Amino acid sequence: MSFLAYMLRGLxxxxxxxxxxxxxxxxxxxxxxxxxxxxxGLEQSAAAVISIGKADLTVAQxxxxxxxxxxxxxxxxxRIRAVPGVSSAVGVLVETEKVSxxxxxxxxxxxxxxxxxxxxxxxxxxxxxxxxxxxxVMMGWRAASTFGLHVGDxxxxxxxxxxxxxxxxxxxxxxxxxxxxxxxxxxAYNRVPGMVTLAFLKVAPGVPVTTVARRIDxxxxxxxxxxxxxxxxxxxxxxxxxxxxxxxxxILAVLIGAVIVGxxxxxxxxxxxxxxxxxxxxxxTRRRTVxxxxxxxxxLALIGAAVGVCLSFGVLAILERLxxxxxxxxxxxTSAAFARALLTAVAMTIIGGLYPAIRAARLTPxxxxxxx
Amino acid sequence: xxxxIRALGEPAAAEGSQPCEVDFDAVVKxxxxxxxxxxxxxxxxxxxxxxxxxxxxxxxxxxxxxxAAALDVPTSGTVRIGGRDxxxxxxxxxxxxxxxxxxxxxxxxxxxxxxxxxxxxVMFGTHRSGHERRNRAMELLAxxxxxxxxxxxxxxxxGGERQRVAIARALANEPRLxxxxxxxxxxxxxxxxxxLQLFERVRRRGVTIVMVTHDPGIxxxxxxxxxxxxGRIVEPGL
Numbered sequence: 001m002s003f004l005a006y007m008l009r010g011l012x013x014x015x016x017x018x019x020x021x022x023x024x025x026x027x028x029x030x031x032x033x034x035x036x037x038x039x040x041g042l043e044q045s046a047a048a049v050i051s052i053g054k055a056d057l058t059v060a061q062x063x064x065x066x067x068x069x070x071x072x073x074x075x076x077x078x079r080i081r082a083v084p085g086v087s088s089a090v091g092v093l094v095e096t097e098k099v100s101x102x103x104x105x106x107x108x109x110x111x112x113x114x115x116x117x118x119x120x121x122x123x124x125x126x127x128x129x130x131x132x133x134x135x136x137v138m139m140g141w142r143a144a145s146t147f148g149l150h151v152g153d154x155x156x157x158x159x160x161x162x163x164x165x166x167x168x169x170x171x172x173x174x175x176x177x178x179x180x181x182x183x184x185x186x187x188a189y190n191r192v193p194g195m196v197t198l199a200f201l202k203v204a205p206g207v208p209v210t211t212v213a214r215r216i217d218x219x220x221x222x223x224x225x226x227x228x229x230x231x232x233x234x235x236x237x238x239x240x241x242x243x244x245x246x247x248x249x250x251i252l253a254v255l256i257g258a259v260i261v262g263x264x265x266x267x268x269x270x271x272x273x274x275x276x277x278x279x280x281x282x283x284x285t286r287r288r289t290v291x292x293x294x295x296x297x298x299x300l301a302l303i304g305a306a307v308g309v310c311l312s313f314g315v316l317a318i319l320e321r322l323x324x325x326x327x328x329x330x331x332x333x334t335s336a337a338f339a340r341a342l343l344t345a346v347a348m349t350i351i352g353g354l355y356p357a358i359r360a361a362r363l364t365p366x367x368x369x370x371x372x
Numbered sequence: 373x374x375x376x377i378r379a380l381g382e383p384a385a386a387e388g389s390q391p392c393e394v395d396f397d398a399v400v401k402x403x404x405x406x407x408x409x410x411x412x413x414x415x416x417x418x419x420x421x422x423x424x425x426x427x428x429x430x431x432x433x434x435x436x437x438x439x440a441a442a443l444d445v446p447t448s449g450t451v452r453i454g455g456r457d458x459x460x461x462x463x464x465x466x467x468x469x470x471x472x473x474x475x476x477x478x479x480x481x482x483x484x485x486x487x488x489x490x491x492x493x494v495m496f497g498t499h500r501s502g503h504e505r506r507n508r509a510m511e512l513l514a515x516x517x518x519x520x521x522x523x524x525x526x527x528x529x530x531g532g533e534r535q536r537v538a539i540a541r542a543l544a545n546e547p548r549l550x551x552x553x554x555x556x557x558x559x560x561x562x563x564x565x566x567x568l569q570l571f572e573r574v575r576r577r578g579v580t581i582v583m584v585t586h587d588p589g590i591x592x593x594x595x596x597x598x599x600x601x602x603g604r605i606v607e608p609g610l
């Protein structure tokens with residue numbers, strides 16, 4: 001029999017306690033993973049807006065609470081275009097609208113028809129709208145599919161009826177699930193004439209993107225350049241707060257879980273003091289005795305982590321179907337989420353198991369054997 | 373008695389065995405609170421000797437056994453096993469594992485583990501592989517007439533059977549010194565008799581045995597009996 005088999009057999013003999021500890025770890029892991037995946041999903045949804053255009057660089061107003069609150073005027077857009085190394089800059093107005101209960105966050109993109117191609121938009125059916133049209137729209141192919149619309153049909157939103165002139169594709173799921181309007185018309189509807197939300201930049205060939213980003217950040221301090229989703233927080237403070245809340249909740253979950261693990265291990269230690277004393281008396285070293293206790297906890301923690309991940313799949317499937325999160329939350333189980341699950345379980349075991357392990361190590365065989 | 377139990381008495385050289393005479397030299401043990409359990413005890417037990425220690429409760433019998441097993445340390449004086457001063461041995465766990473077999477009154481088996489695992493557990497940390505540990509445990513359990521019951525839990529055995537498991541466990545690492553604290557104290561006469569026969573067989577292998585007992589009948593079975601009172605040896609065994 002191996003030491004591991006001895007350990008597993010010992011765990012099996014105390015099934016109720018083992019199950020209790022496993023479930024404590026599982027619930028903590030489920031909480032942490034669900035928070036992580038929710039946060040990551042919301043981050044991806046929010047950051048998807050910067051990926052709509054096929055740009056080298058996106059520019060937004062710095063430090064806004066929500067990136068869709070970013071506001072760049074025509075003067076700033078002109079200054080961006082004047083930055084050395086910028087090949088082109090497309091100003092885009094991005095708004096959201098609740099179309100129906102099942103589509104609570106419909107994205108509306110205002111963009112001039114001449115900017116469609118530089119923006120990376122491919123018209124897959126019909127034709128683009130006219131620049132000065134007030135009742136024309138192009139539907140993303142996903143949105144067209146969702147609403148069952150075709151070229152020539154009518155789309156009702158913003159209290160207006162729009163003629164669908166074309167169907168487009170951007171290659172970005174978020175963008176393709178929305179609609180594009182003439183920039184001037186969307187600015188007028190939202191009462192923000194001359195303003196855009198984001199500027200999508202192409203960098204001149206041979207110029208490093210980072211150089212242009214630095215120039216923009218230096219020359220236009222009220223704006224910020226974003227190249228990756230991880231830099232999204234520069235513009236969107238909500239995301240920073242969300243990440244901080246998730247990190248705080250993770251620490252809290254680990255600490256609560258560690259207390260439960262520690263308490264269970266301590267009870268187990270009291271329950272098994274004579275057993276540990278006996279093992280020490282017949283020649284087990286302190287290291288082996290502590291190894292038995294920590295090893296048992298680690299095995300349960302790993303099982304708990306696996307159960308917790310499975311539970312989080314269920315929880316997120318429910319969350320995704322909630323009306324308030326439908327279309328916004330896309331559960332994305334990344335390797336980071338699994339790593340966090342494992343880390344949580346191991347951290348709980350180490351933190352929670354430390355004190356019982358120290359107590360176990362300090363036990364002398366004789367005092368353990370005489371323990372009642 | 374079965375043939376299997378008889379086989380326990382067959383001579384077998386212990387691997388890596390060391391001389392195992394027991395020497396107590398002016399040993400004093402004072403517990404916290406001032407209880408003087410041993411008071412300048414001088415004692416020599418020769419290798420292969422079968423010695424019983426008897427005396428009233430609280431006279432220091434178990435304390436003497438604990439010191440010999442390196443489970444406790446003397447307040448003063450020296451305990452030597454096989455000529456080695458226990459206070460100079462850096463790894464007492466290894467000493468207990470390889471040199472000493474311990475048997476308690478209440479057999480002290482691990483309740484959640486089958487009896488074969490109870491025997492195997494004391495062999496962790498030895499040179500034996502998992503396969504060898506398993507074979508050795510099977511062999512020992514067969515020798516104490518528990519073949520076929522290896523996978524039972526201790527709670528599924530009688531008191532006498534459990535004590536036989538404890539003896540098998542104590543012999544697992546082929547110790548040269550067997551220390552037993554009232555091994556028959558909780559057994560009925562028939563089970564106690566079987567256990568004592570096992571001790572006799574073990575003694576014939578040349579293992580030094582020190583057994584604490586209250587029972588004068590059992591004490592008489594040994595080569596020598598040591599009488600203790602108030603922490604002192606009051607009448608040396610013959």
